[in-house]
Amino acid sequence: MDWFYVKxxxxxxxxxxxxxxxxxxxTGFTGLFSxxxxxxxxxxxxxxxxxxxxxxxxxxxxxxxxxxxxxxVSLFIGRWTLNxxxxxxxxxxxxxxxxxxxxxxxxxxxxxxxGWPGIPLYTNLTNVLILNIIxxxxxxxxxxxxxxxxxxxxxxxxxxxxxxxxxxxxxxxTSLAISAAYAGVAGGLLAHYTGFIxxxxxxxxxxxxxxxxxxxxxxxxxxxxxxxxxxxxxxxxILRAFAKWRLVIYGMAVIFIMITRPQGLMGGYxxxxxxxxxxxxxxxxxxxxxxxxxxxxx
Amino acid sequence: xxxLEIKNVxxxxxGLTAVGNVDFNVEKDSIYGLIGPNGAGKTTIFxxxxxxxxxxxGEILFEKQRITKLQPYQIADIGITRTFQNIRxxxxxxxxxxxxxxxxYNSKYTILDAIIRNRKFKVGERKLHSQVNELLEIMxxxxxxxxxxxxxxxGLQRRLxxxxxxxxxxxxxxxxxxxAGMNPEETIKLMELIKENRDRFNLTxxxxxxxxxxxxxxxxxxxxxxxxxxxxxxxxxxxxxNPVVIEAYLGEEEVTLA
Amino acid sequence: MAxxxxxxxxxxxxxxxxxxxxxGYSLVYSIMNFSNFAHGGVIMIGAYLGFxxxxxxxxPFIIAxxxxxxxxxxxxxxxxxxxxxxxxxxxxxxxxxxxxxxxxSIFLENIVIATIGPNFRTYPRVxxxxxxxxxxxxxxxxxxxxxxxxxxxLAVLIFIIEKTKTGMxxxxxxxxGRASVLMGVNTxxxxxxxxxxxxxxxxxxxxxxxxxxxxxxxxxxxTMKxxxxxxxxxxxxxxxxxxxxxxxxxxxxxxxxxxxSQYRDLISFVLLILILIFxxxxxxxxxxxDKA
Numbered sequence: 001m002d003w004f005y006v007k008x009x010x011x012x013x014x015x016x017x018x019x020x021x022x023x024x025x026x027t028g029f030t031g032l033f034s035x036x037x038x039x040x041x042x043x044x045x046x047x048x049x050x051x052x053x054x055x056x057x058x059x060x061x062x063x064x065x066x067x068x069x070x071x072x073v074s075l076f077i078g079r080w081t082l083n084x085x086x087x088x089x090x091x092x093x094x095x096x097x098x099x100x101x102x103x104x105x106x107x108x109x110x111x112x113x114x115g116w117p118g119i120p121l122y123t124n125l126t127n128v129l130i131l132n133i134i135x136x137x138x139x140x141x142x143x144x145x146x147x148x149x150x151x152x153x154x155x156x157x158x159x160x161x162x163x164x165x166x167x168x169x170x171x172x173x174t175s176l177a178i179s180a181a182y183a184g185v186a187g188g189l190l191a192h193y194t195g196f197i198x199x200x201x202x203x204x205x206x207x208x209x210x211x212x213x214x215x216x217x218x219x220x221x222x223x224x225x226x227x228x229x230x231x232x233x234x235x236x237x238i239l240r241a242f243a244k245w246r247l248v249i250y251g252m253a254v255i256f257i258m259i260t261r262p263q264g265l266m267g268g269y270x271x272x273x274x275x276x277x278x279x280x281x282x283x284x285x286x287x288x289x290x291x292x293x294x295x296x297x298x
Numbered sequence: 299x300x301x302l303e304i305k306n307v308x309x310x311x312x313g314l315t316a317v318g319n320v321d322f323n324v325e326k327d328s329i330y331g332l333i334g335p336n337g338a339g340k341t342t343i344f345x346x347x348x349x350x351x352x353x354x355x356g357e358i359l360f361e362k363q364r365i366t367k368l369q370p371y372q373i374a375d376i377g378i379t380r381t382f383q384n385i386r387x388x389x390x391x392x393x394x395x396x397x398x399x400x401x402x403y404n405s406k407y408t409i410l411d412a413i414i415r416n417r418k419f420k421v422g423e424r425k426l427h428s429q430v431n432e433l434l435e436i437m438x439x440x441x442x443x444x445x446x447x448x449x450x451x452x453g454l455q456r457r458l459x460x461x462x463x464x465x466x467x468x469x470x471x472x473x474x475x476x477x478a479g480m481n482p483e484e485t486i487k488l489m490e491l492i493k494e495n496r497d498r499f500n501l502t503x504x505x506x507x508x509x510x511x512x513x514x515x516x517x518x519x520x521x522x523x524x525x526x527x528x529x530x531x532x533x534x535x536x537x538x539x540n541p542v543v544i545e546a547y548l549g550e551e552e553v554t555l556a
Numbered sequence: 557m558a559x560x561x562x563x564x565x566x567x568x569x570x571x572x573x574x575x576x577x578x579x580g581y582s583l584v585y586s587i588m589n590f591s592n593f594a595h596g597g598v599i600m601i602g603a604y605l606g607f608x609x610x611x612x613x614x615x616p617f618i619i620a621x622x623x624x625x626x627x628x629x630x631x632x633x634x635x636x637x638x639x640x641x642x643x644x645x646x647x648x649x650x651x652x653x654x655x656x657x658x659x660x661s662i663f664l665e666n667i668v669i670a671t672i673g674p675n676f677r678t679y680p681r682v683x684x685x686x687x688x689x690x691x692x693x694x695x696x697x698x699x700x701x702x703x704x705x706x707x708x709x710l711a712v713l714i715f716i717i718e719k720t721k722t723g724m725x726x727x728x729x730x731x732x733g734r735a736s737v738l739m740g741v742n743t744x745x746x747x748x749x750x751x752x753x754x755x756x757x758x759x760x761x762x763x764x765x766x767x768x769x770x771x772x773x774x775x776x777x778x779t780m781k782x783x784x785x786x787x788x789x790x791x792x793x794x795x796x797x798x799x800x801x802x803x804x805x806x807x808x809x810x811x812x813x814x815x816x817s818q819y820r821d822l823i824s825f826v827l828l829i830l831i832l833i834f835x836x837x838x839x840x841x842x843x844x845x846d847k848a
Contacts, residue, residue, distance in 0.1 A: 248666045
């Protein structure tokens with residue numbers, strides 16, 4: 001495996017990770033499930049590419065505008081669908097994601113279904129890495145604040161959240177918009193990494209893949225999402241040798257995870273300095289009790 | 299002064315009248331009891347006050363303001379909160395986090411403040427944490443602060459729900475069967491706790507309960523409901539001697555009055 | 557006017573096959589409250605079984621039909637055992653079911669690609685290409701078959717649901733799962749039957765679609781349409797699913813006929829979103845009110 005290949009996998013993992021981080025906020029911390037995040041990625045990709053090609057803006061501002069575009073559309077969707085009950089919101093996002101793709105199929109300005117080639121290759125490992133670090137820091141800071149706690153409360157018990165004065169609708173909107181913005185940035189990065197975008201890249205299966213990663217990592221765990229994004233993006237690449245069997249294995253693995261370890265890899269826990277310290281001291285305390293027991297015998 | 303006024307409130311579900319033309323007033327700083335057999339409409343009244351249901355007819359005033367059109371979270375904003383008959387805690391969060399979450403609007407920093415971790419955020423968080431510790435002490439939950447709420451024993455879950463409600467610094471607290479499932483000793487302790495908190499926080503309390511000891515022991519005034527209508531209203535003594543009440547409710551269920 | 561009628565007739569024929577798939581979807585939804593996205597995979601299996609029965613073993617049309625239906629039903633039942641029952645035993649939230657269903661659908665689609673290959677395959681011609689004509693309107697023989705086979709299958713299903721004891725148990729479980737368990741209904745058995753019935757209909761639909769178009773691994777995606785139809789009619793309602801399917805089929809052929817076939821799918825998904833926004837319970841769905 002040469003460095004070029006590894007670098008490619010890392011960049012793709014990083015792009016996926018940004019989208020997954022956003023979805024993690026929505027699904028893992030606010031308890032809303034979306035099958036339309038590929039749609040937000042599509043908006044991010046097309047808006048970013050337009051900004052940098054048709055308006056000649058630099059890369060980072062283009063990405064930011066792409067993120068804002070995705071967030072704005074998400075607010076519009078959320079305004080109408082966030083008061084729907086669980087399954088229905090899910091279906092609405094699915095319908096939306098597919099609708100975006102089908103609309104793009106028919107917009108000749110962006111190349112329609114044939115796609116849009118010749119997008120400059122601005123995405124590299126450095127800017128993907130930096131954006132991911134910023135993405136994680138923002139998310140962690142948000143979650144460890146009263147606003148993040150309110151979102152978690154909504155995930156746990158919607159009615160009780162209302163009763164303690166949380167404006168549930170507003171927080172759901174906020175969570176959706178932030179998560180769409182993350183997906184938008186991911187889409188923009190993807191467009192400028194592959195140099196070619198096509199509505200087909202943002203099918204339902206992409207949304208599903210993102211949700212699967214979040215669940216694989218464990219709902220409500222950012223470290224889980226990070227590990228999940230890296231493992232599940234590189235796994236199919238590594239399995240390339242099995243070519244046609246890899247998606248069969250993937251499908252089976254998804255069912256297997258659902259029925260055996262539904263809490264995911266991390267099960268809501270985080271890898272933090274504090275938790276590692278706790279774990280280490282617990283291991284040490286086991287050793288210590290053994291020693292004292294031994295001492296008693298003598 | 300009346301803090302809460304229920305005026306000719308009716309709630310219908312399709313053809314069924316759950317609450318029919320009920321009115322009563324709750325005086326500030328008092329403890330007011332609602333009793334009645336199951337299905338009498340007590341919890342429905344709580345749901346109407348807290349904005350979970352919309353009234354069909356009539357109005358509800360809080361500090362002289364109409365609150366019948368408000369959303370549940372807006373009701374919380376103006377100082378009314380409640381506990382639930384079937385306990386609705388944030389089950390997977392710890393005792394500490396449950397209270398901390400409910401403290402949220404005693405500190406006003408924005409999402410941006412949180413993301414950049416500025417001074418406003420740090421000061422605000424510190425304030426919230428000290429409030430949580432204070433409430434944990436008051437409610438006797440300090441030694442269980444890291445326990446996941448769903449794993450607490452039943453009695454403590456009820457107590458945590460009250461603590462969470464108090465975290466909002468409400469003016470009016472609605473308790474829906476706070477002593478359900480408790481033994482007499484725990485009930486007495488709870489009674490003391492409610493009274494203590496009323497005095498400490500200048501609370502007004504509206505309580506639904508089946509434990510007659512608790513109701514008769516702490517309520518300044520009691521309303522009896524049956525089939526969605528108010529049967530009688532008065533202090534403990536008046537209720538205990540009211541022949542209509544004894545016949546319609548207490549006599550029937552053979553509850554011996556203390 | 558004649559073209560309009562022609563389009564409506566085409567719409568009815570395609571809509572009736574949507575209905576076959578939509579009732580399977582809706583049945584599962586009414587009992588288990590989740591959207592079974594693996595239903596498309598079952599339809600695809602049915603289409604392939606019918607195809608191979610007619611080409612490899614050269615079975616007569618009717619027997620190939622029956623074989624496809626039974627095979628698809630078996631796949632549906634096995635799927636339930638493997639992918640859903642463990643979740644059901646644990647009372648997992650609906651999302652886990654959906655993800656498991658997605659996993660199953662990825663698995664089914666790709667195992668077909670890996671073993672049979674991604675190519676499009678065309679059914680042997682069973683019906684003559686000359687249509688029946690009434691005045692200026694012509695009805696393809698296959699279209700007519702699609703319509704009556706679907707109508708007949710649906711009639712049998714409705715008879716089972718409405719008139720038999722098992723049907724009553726299904727309705728009771730849909731109405732209140734917990735209460736029907738207390739009344740002695742064996743939920744596992746009901747779910748087995750529901751997946752079996754849904755699978756049978758899916759197999760029939762698969763063969764009909766395979767004959768109308770072609771057979772390919774992604775043919776299951778067509779269930780998206782029946783899913784929209786089910787939401788349109790009201791999730792969990794069988795008459796709703798049928799009416800929704802017929803309406804959707806007609807709207808689609810009219811769009812294709814009068815605007816452009818390119819917008820056909822787009823219109824369907826926009827319709828889905830509009831329904832969810834303005835009338836989420838669909839035409840005939842049940843209203844649920846939360847209790848505090």
